[in-house]
Amino acid sequence: MSIGGFYLLSTEVLASDPCAIQHPFNPPKKDLAGTCHNCGMMRPMWARTFYHYELAGEKKEVCSLHCLAETTLNSGKEPENVQVALYSDPYTMVPAESAFYVVGSKARGTMTMQSKLAFASEKEAMDFAAQCGGTVVGFKKAFAMATASFQKENQKIAQNRLHKGKIVEPVDNKDICPVCNMYPARFPKNKCQIQTKGGQVVHFCSTQCMFEYFKNPGKYEPENMQPQLIWVVDYNSGSWIYGKNAFYVVGSTEAGCMGKEAFPFMNKAAAEKFSEEKKGLILGFSDVTIDKILL
Numbered sequence: 001m002s003i004g005g006f007y008l009l010s011t012e013v014l015a016s017d018p019c020a021i022q023h024p025f026n027p028p029k030k031d032l033a034g035t036c037h038n039c040g041m042m043r044p045m046w047a048r049t050f051y052h053y054e055l056a057g058e059k060k061e062v063c064s065l066h067c068l069a070e071t072t073l074n075s076g077k078e079p080e081n082v083q084v085a086l087y088s089d090p091y092t093m094v095p096a097e098s099a100f101y102v103v104g105s106k107a108r109g110t111m112t113m114q115s116k117l118a119f120a121s122e123k124e125a126m127d128f129a130a131q132c133g134g135t136v137v138g139f140k141k142a143f144a145m146a147t148a149s150f151q152k153e154n155q156k157i158a159q160n161r162l163h164k165g166k167i168v169e170p171v172d173n174k175d176i177c178p179v180c181n182m183y184p185a186r187f188p189k190n191k192c193q194i195q196t197k198g199g200q201v202v203h204f205c206s207t208q209c210m211f212e213y214f215k216n217p218g219k220y221e222p223e224n225m226q227p228q229l230i231w232v233v234d235y236n237s238g239s240w241i242y243g244k245n246a247f248y249v250v251g252s253t254e255a256g257c258m259g260k261e262a263f264p265f266m267n268k269a270a271a272e273k274f275s276e277e278k279k280g281l282i283l284g285f286s287d288v289t290i291d292k293i294l295l
Helices: 043-049 065-075 122-132 139-164 207-215 268-278 290-294
Strands: 017-021 051-055 058-062 080-086 089-095 100-103 116-119 135-137 192-196 201-204 227-233 240-242 247-250 263-265 281-284
Touching: 017 122, 043 080, 043 089, 043 116, 051 065, 058 065, 065 139, 080 116, 100 122, 100 139, 116 122, 116 139, 122 135, 135 139, 192 207, 201 207, 207 227, 207 290, 247 268, 263 268, 268 281
Parallel strands: none
Antiparallel strands: 051 058, 051 080, 080 089, 100 116, 100 135, 192 201, 192 227, 227 240, 247 263, 247 281
């Protein structure tokens, strides 16, 4: 069993198993657009459990209730105007507060071992649970369950990402940072990487080198590399985290392997504590540049 979803052979529902609705979609539904800002998973595949919501006035989207719970805890802010896709009709999104969730059925979820699937009516949810197992609850209960389990699930997700090659540990004396020619494996607290749409993995010794690369990738690579997944290491835990969703502290008194660094944190409160102790400015991924790092 793996975390993050399971590939089924049917295009919709296997006649022999009414609970085996295809999730994720394979091939992806190209007429659906969106990307989870928390983990990078794409709506064309994970549409049945997708969410739209607002956080501090900014519109966001995530692939699952797991990622919604994780984002809420890491940001320290409550999500607003939460909309959820219907499991049986992923093209339709409804207010999460009005949805009925089937928790713990044998149908597959996303980013969790215990699926939490949204339905438009209580009757539809009850009928699904009668066939496929699980308990019918409201959004608040389902969200609380996702919040309570996300840390344990993240450990399994990290193992799964490494096993499937979604994250690749750098190999010493082999993988070289294209910017400074150092070995990223020797800098476990500063290493980071991108995976391109073509499947290539580019390792960096530090966020300084990664953002320098982003400024002028053609200088370091012969081809136009298009990043699809970006992974950095959480400064506190040493765990890999999704780079686009991290909180970065630039301009601190702390030094990395290249000197000045954008130190990544999964949790905003942890970034704030670091900033208080070591100075520096907290930025989101889209606001970080090599120029700001080197100031």
